[in-house]
Amino acid sequence: xxxxxTAAALALLAxxxxxxxxxxxxxxxxxxxxxxxxxxxxIANEAGETLAGRAGKTGPNLYGLHGRVAGSYPEFRYGDxxxxxxxxxxTWNEADFVAYLADPGxxxxxxxxxxxxxxxxxxxxxxxxxxxxxxxxxxSLSPAPVAADAAAAPAEGEAAxxxx
Numbered sequence: 001x002x003x004x005x006t007a008a009a010l011a012l013l014a015x016x017x018x019x020x021x022x023x024x025x026x027x028x029x030x031x032x033x034x035x036x037x038x039x040x041x042x043i044a045n046e047a048g049e050t051l052a053g054r055a056g057k058t059g060p061n062l063y064g065l066h067g068r069v070a071g072s073y074p075e076f077r078y079g080d081x082x083x084x085x086x087x088x089x090x091t092w093n094e095a096d097f098v099a100y101l102a103d104p105g106x107x108x109x110x111x112x113x114x115x116x117x118x119x120x121x122x123x124x125x126x127x128x129x130x131x132x133x134x135x136x137x138x139x140s141l142s143p144a145p146v147a148a149d150a151a152a153a154p155a156e157g158e159a160a161x162x163x164x
Contacts, residue, residue: 023066023094023136025129030137033130037062040123043141051141059121065092066139081108081117088112097135101125 031052034043038053043063045051051063060073071078071086078086085108090096100107104119125131 021067021093023132023139025094025132025134025136027133027136027140030130030133030135030140033125033134034137036123036125037134040121043138045141052137062138062142064142065097066135066142066144067091067093079118079120081105081112081114081119084108084112084114084117094132094135098128098131101131101134102128 034052037059038056040056040058041060041062042053042056043051044061045063060076060078068091069086070090070092071082088111090111096107096111101124103124104121105117108117108119109115125134
């Protein structure tokens with residue numbers, strides 16, 4: 001009984017953290033904005049089914065972007081700036097996605113600390129509400145990201161590891 005109460009309390013405490021991760025934009029409005037993105041990008045699931053866009057391959061597939069390590073989509077040739085960002089462990093979230101779309105080169109310079117960092121993406125989406133909406137649309141077609149702590153959490157009925 002104590003284990004169930006402890007688990008319930010932890011779940012309630014963690015809920016606000018997960019809620020903050022949820023996209024704040026309007027996915028329906030974001031679908032219209034994505035028309036600007038589909039020239040270069042596609043959203044295609046693991047089975048290869050195109051969920052949005054055309055067969056754009058200039059940019060990476062945006063399926064599963066929410067919570068994904070930057071520059072990690074397989075079989076895509078990323079620029080050095082985005083690879084350096086990913087090597088630092090950076091994962092995409094709404095706020096960073098919005099900032100990246102406003103000015104990709106400036107974003108990479110600030111996040112990597114490399115004044116020479118450049119982005120291969122020249123397109124900008126300066127309107128913050130449009131960027132939030134397109135992020136919500138991409139997230140709506142993608143699987144939920146796996147929380148970093150989820151892998152370390154004990155299975156139901158198992159004891160948590162002792163802390164030192």
